[in-house]
Amino acid sequence: MNTLKRRQFLSQLSLAAVGTALSGKLYASSFLDSKPLIVEEFVQTETTYGKVKGYRSEGVNIFKGIPYAGKTSGNNRFRRPAKLEPWTGVRDALHLGAPAIQAPRRNEPEPSEDCLFLNVWTPASDNKKRPVMFYNHGGGFVIGSGGSAGQDGANLARNFDVVVVETNHRLGLFGFLYLDEIAGPDYAGSGNMGLLDIIDGLKWVHENIAQFGGNPDNVMIWGESGGGAKTSCLYAMPAAAPYFNKASIESGPGVRMMDKETAHENTLQLLKQLNISANNWQKILEVPAADLLSMQAKLPFVPPFLEKNKTQGMMRRNAGGFGPVVDGKALPRHPFDPDAPAISRNKPLLVGWNEDEYTFFAWERKDTESFKMDFDGLYQKLEPQYGPADTKKIIETYRKARPNATAPDIFVAISSITMMGLGSIDIAEKKARQNGAPVYLYNFGYKSENKIPGTDYAMGTPHAMDISFKFNNEVPPKNGEPAKPSFFGGNRPERFTASHNFAELWTTFARTGKPAAQSAPVWPAYNLKNRPTMRIDTKLEVVNNQFKEEVEMWRSIGRI
Incomplete structure (x- = not known):
């Protein structure tokens, strides 16, 4: 860690936004008053992509808006991100990165398709191997960010000697539009891009968190509401398995997720609303993000988990909405149906x-x-x-x-x-x-x-x-x-x-x-x-x- 010239300034914390999607509606709230934050000095830390500059406040090093993967706009819409290119010099990590496409968030940057940023709170960027708490934000699958003030990680880092990490990742139809049936192998896993983004964040932690004083071999994933459902999914995903070893699911029990047949129906419904035929699905790549967000708002939302029909034992199928898809690939099974996933048996x-x-x-x-x-x-x-x-x-x-x-x-x-x-x-x-x-x-x-x-x-x-x-x-x-x-x-x-x-x-x-x-x-x-x-x-x-x-x-x- 390099310590730079001391400097003090006041910054306002963003208001938190939390919520969940239940019963076909979205619920969100803003809470926690803004408060002044005194920054004592700037600090630098090395990553595999280049140096980043954060700041130290009351015994905690804070880095905000660190990119963990590349662009998800343009040709990468509904696909895996572009490769993140290394940078020269020192990149500022002093402000939150853009949240995923959604309504504007108070005291945060303008939402953007290019939203793959994370925040780190650590007692020190040293070689001490602290446990890492990797949090998945709430908001159903359609709103939220890793920058909400209610989930600010400074007190956990300061008072309990842990490293806290939170990501922004794609949400709504940008993160969960299922195109596998009509778009071919380049769009494999499209119905779970938001989850695969989170896994990219976990991979970044595995490769970089030691430089921030964390232990890459002791990572806990956790989340509340929609973040609990995301955590449930990660618990069952092979691509996530190497990067965490314990989990916490809070007020968002993701027992079952959407089946691919329903997800495909939802995609066709969206294309119909956009007056795009399935054969010409590529035209959706040209639709402005704001128009897609407006269309998304007209469709039902997906609850954190799907209930069973009590008489037939079948999963309830909701028309419309975007959330994780049991596609047999990225998410090979329901997280906890019919049983707990064997892949996480020892976690x-x-x-x-x-x-x-x-x-x-x-x-x-x-x-x-x-x-x-x-x-x-x-x-x-x-x-x-x-x-x-x-x-x-x-x-x-x-x-x-x-x-x-x-x-x-x-x-x-x-x-x-x-x-x-x-x-x-x-x-x-x-x-x-x-x-x-x-x-x-x-x-x-x-x-x-x-x-x-x-x-x-x-x-x-x-x-x-x-x-x-x-x-x-x-x-x-x-x-x-x-x-x-x-x-x-x-x-x-x-x-x-x-x-x-x-x-x-x-x-x-x-x-x-x-x-x-x-x-x-x-x-x-x-x-x-x-x-x-x-x-x-x-x-x-x-x-x-x-x-x-x-x-x-x-x-x-x-x-x-």
Whole structure:
């Protein structure tokens, strides 16, 4: 590392954007206030492509916007990136790189087809072999970036001596348009370009992270929401296998992905909307990116995982939308169906969800009516989805298990576990049956007192609240300054303890393959006898067979 002349300046952190695609709609939010960042000095590090210049701030070296692969525009649209050419001199890595094509993001560069950049946070660019935490951002498969402030990696690097890496990669139809059936071998794997981009980022880490103080042989992949689904896919992809050795899937259990027949139908539907015949598919290469983004917005989005039809055992097929494709090549199988992938048998896994996932979506959808209903209203709300008999059984089970719960309480619990919980449990069970490396199931339960706008109902533990907690970005203010409220986490100082607990468990897992914290009891690997789950809060507690009655009911009606 070369240290350059000291200099101080203020820079504004970007606002975070998180989201997921569920039920055919996109949900996104911006949160975390901007704050001044003091840069103490510039630092240089060597990569296989040339030197990069980052900056040091409060004990962390930060490099932003490092290219990890070449152009994906022009002739490389829907194909593998062009070769990244080395540069001479020193390349600035002081600002975020362009995010993938999407709506403009506040405090980030203009979105671009050429978006293959990554960011690195490290305590020092030395020869110390720190664990590497390679994060896959959320946003379904259509929005997000590796530069969101909520997932800023500085506190993890500083407080837990790890290296954090986050990538931008292609999204939406630019990353997942399946052309294999009509475009020939040059476009093989086109339905998974976004995932293959991430693998290019992992390969870059393998070749370069030692120069940043990281251990290329100790890499954890992790991600939340759509990033959890991406991580699920990587766990099953042969091309990713050499570059990581443990994983964490958070509030985005990617059990099943789109089959290639559905993906092909989606491609034909898009071409029809563009008035392009399948024989002349090449014309899509000439369509401006902005026009393709506009067309994408008119089509349904793909959820983080596909559900099974409970009567036929078949996967639900959604017309429209773009996401990972089980193409038999890049992604040879569903990530966790019918079982855990053998290719990652020896790689430890964390998986879990937040207790009140739905309150995030209520906030996004401006849903206030769900928090006014009585139990008759709850039946009427659930019956179209589950049918009369199952709806009655569901409500009876939850009222018995939670005798003091209101109808809105039960609706939030049902919606949250069906969105993210059942898939997480399914993954844990399948991984445990594999009798390979351990799997650890968790449930995040710290309760925010913030109210859903327009209601008196507290958000509790909504979807995406875990991001700032696990990145240890819920921390006490310095120098006696008053604490600012957290967008999701609320204003109680207890949140700082819950954040430290979450971050310590995850960084210990990254370091050793076994999650642990000083204030935690021993976290047993998940098994089919005791079914232990770590509940993460200000107090860390192992709960055996959590939500036993509810889960058994869901199993009895074929939902898991």
